[in-house]
Amino acid sequence: MSLNAVKPVRGTHDLIGEQQRRHAHVIATARRITGLYGFEEWATPVFEDTSVFARSLGDTSDVVSKEMYTFSDRGGESLTLRPEGTAGICRALVTNGLTQSLPQKAFYAGPMFRYERPQKGRYRQFHQIGAELIGSGEPLADAETITMGRDVLEALGIVDEVVLELNTLGDAESRATWRTALVAYFSDYRNRLSEDSQLRLEHNPLRILDSKAAEDQPVIEGAPGLEQYLNDSSRHFWDDVRRGLDVFNVAYTVNPRIVRGLDYYSHTAFEFVTNRLGAQGTVLAGGRYDGLVEEMGGPATPAIGWAGGIERLAMLLDEAPDATAPIAIIPLGAVAETPAIRIMTELRAAGLRSEMAYRGNLKKRMERANRAGASYAIILGEAELASGVVQLRDLSEGQQREVAPDDLVKLLSHTKKTGSSV
RNA sequence: GCGGACGUAGCUCAGUUGGUUAGAGCGCCGGUUUGUGGUACCGGAGGUCGCGGGUUCGAGCCCCGUCUUCCGCCCCA
Numbered sequence: 001m002s003l004n005a006v007k008p009v010r011g012t013h014d015l016i017g018e019q020q021r022r023h024a025h026v027i028a029t030a031r032r033i034t035g036l037y038g039f040e041e042w043a044t045p046v047f048e049d050t051s052v053f054a055r056s057l058g059d060t061s062d063v064v065s066k067e068m069y070t071f072s073d074r075g076g077e078s079l080t081l082r083p084e085g086t087a088g089i090c091r092a093l094v095t096n097g098l099t100q101s102l103p104q105k106a107f108y109a110g111p112m113f114r115y116e117r118p119q120k121g122r123y124r125q126f127h128q129i130g131a132e133l134i135g136s137g138e139p140l141a142d143a144e145t146i147t148m149g150r151d152v153l154e155a156l157g158i159v160d161e162v163v164l165e166l167n168t169l170g171d172a173e174s175r176a177t178w179r180t181a182l183v184a185y186f187s188d189y190r191n192r193l194s195e196d197s198q199l200r201l202e203h204n205p206l207r208i209l210d211s212k213a214a215e216d217q218p219v220i221e222g223a224p225g226l227e228q229y230l231n232d233s234s235r236h237f238w239d240d241v242r243r244g245l246d247v248f249n250v251a252y253t254v255n256p257r258i259v260r261g262l263d264y265y266s267h268t269a270f271e272f273v274t275n276r277l278g279a280q281g282t283v284l285a286g287g288r289y290d291g292l293v294e295e296m297g298g299p300a301t302p303a304i305g306w307a308g309g310i311e312r313l314a315m316l317l318d319e320a321p322d323a324t325a326p327i328a329i330i331p332l333g334a335v336a337e338t339p340a341i342r343i344m345t346e347l348r349a350a351g352l353r354s355e356m357a358y359r360g361n362l363k364k365r366m367e368r369a370n371r372a373g374a375s376y377a378i379i380l381g382e383a384e385l386a387s388g389v390v391q392l393r394d395l396s397e398g399q400q401r402e403v404a405p406d407d408l409v410k411l412l413s414h415t416k417k418t419g420s421s422v
Numbered sequence: 423g424c425g426g427a428c429g430u431a432g433c434u435c436a437g438u439u440g441g442u443u444a445g446a447g448c449g450c451c452g453g454u455u456u457g458u459g460g461u462a463c464c465g466g467a468g469g470u471c472g473c474g475g476g477u478u479c480g481a482g483c484c485c486c487g488u489c490u491u492c493c494g495c496c497c498c499a
Binding site: 333371 | 498499
């Protein structure tokens with residue numbers, strides 16, 4: 001790198017070659033699978049009025065103040081780069097009047113931004129796929145949405161790398177009574193809690209449950225579970241979600257420590273987790289958020305969804321999808337260029353990826369074709385022009401024969417091979 | 423925001439207790455009589471050792487600061 005080369009912003013990454021192909025594959029796969037479930041892709045702005053996200057977060061101290069990319073535009077309005085996808089989707093639902101035509105099934109993919117310290121699979125600009133099913137309050141909707149997430153992971157070939165952890169947060173009433181009991185319990189053991197957890201007791205007591213501090217574990221063991229505080233309807237909902245997962249044939253383990261900090265969450269919470277990515281093991285996660293649309297100024301509307309981190313999913317893919325192998329067109333001498341371009345144009349019109357280098361002798365062009373992972377080389381010089389043929393060389397087999405130019409499309413169309421360029 | 427580790431060619435890394443013009447492999451470029459690649463041989467380019475200070479006769483190596491990346495913590499919408 002040269003002396004005064006510009007540097008990328010901390011926590012941002014370029015996606016080139018294999019990396020971009022991995023990302024594109026994750027997105028294309030998720031788009032296809034969610035499509036099978038009747039979801040349609042939405043694209044919302046990457047920045048919104050700050051209130052869109054601030055509202056969805058309430059006044060969760062750290063998150064709003066320290067971890068969002070917030071700035072003023074020239075008109076003095078406070079804007080924020082979206083830190084996640086759900087709030088924007090809900091805002092779009094409301095502003096487009098779609099609360100009148102529920103349910104809506106939205107799939108999205110794109111960059112998100114959080115001002116955090118980077119680690120592997122956790123960047124300041126990162127990318128997510130996500131799906132939101134808005135307007136369905138039945139437990140079966142939860143089961144089907146989770147199943148859809150499982151299917152995406154399966155289609156990516158990584159379902160064996162993850163386990164599905166499931167929990168219920170109950171409805172607002174159940175959670176309130178549980179929370180009270182929890183705070184009372186932890187307060188009794190306050191001095192046995194870690195310093196962090198003593199702070200959490202003040203502003204986010206549920207988070208003590210997934211504390212990593214060793215000294216917290218014995219206290220957490222004895223903490224009251226939500227189970228005993230669930231009211232009847234919440235209990236039925238929870239039972240029905242699990243029954244639904246059985247019907248859809250989705251395996252899960254119940255993990256009572258999965259919590260969500262915000263009030264609009266209710267009932268189902270789930271995470272697909274891997275142990276292959278260190279501390280960033282959650283690969284796709286979601287839950288029910290029946291209170292959010294109302295928070296955005298719409299009518300009370302039930303909703304459930306999930307989001308998955310593309311970086312993490314891309315890292316788990318066994319191998320990157322191959323680039324499509326091109327066909328290399330190699331004219332020898334200036335007179336061959338025009339017929340070569342004609343052939344190349346025909347191949348492209350037939351849907352075949354074709355490239356021609358502008359310079360270099362035959363040897364150089366062959367080397368270049370090889371490096372580009374070309375499947376075939378089409379060589380034509382004066383001798384070929386004179387007899388109305390071209391040389392068609394199979395670069396993987398090393399065999400070469402003369403063919404009529406008109407036969408090329410037919411010969412190459414069914415031999416779509418893959419190469420390993422970039 | 424807190425704690426820790428790393429930072430030498432495009433990539434992966436070597437570089438003895440600080441001592442002359444900083445190395446290797448891979449990759450890249452060129453050549454091996456000019457119409458044949460992926461494999462052999464020969465040659466070449468490319469680094470002010472992340473950046474900035476300091477100590478020293480002398481710093482890639484020691485000290486301080488700073489930036490990045492990575493590992494944890496906090497947070498995780």
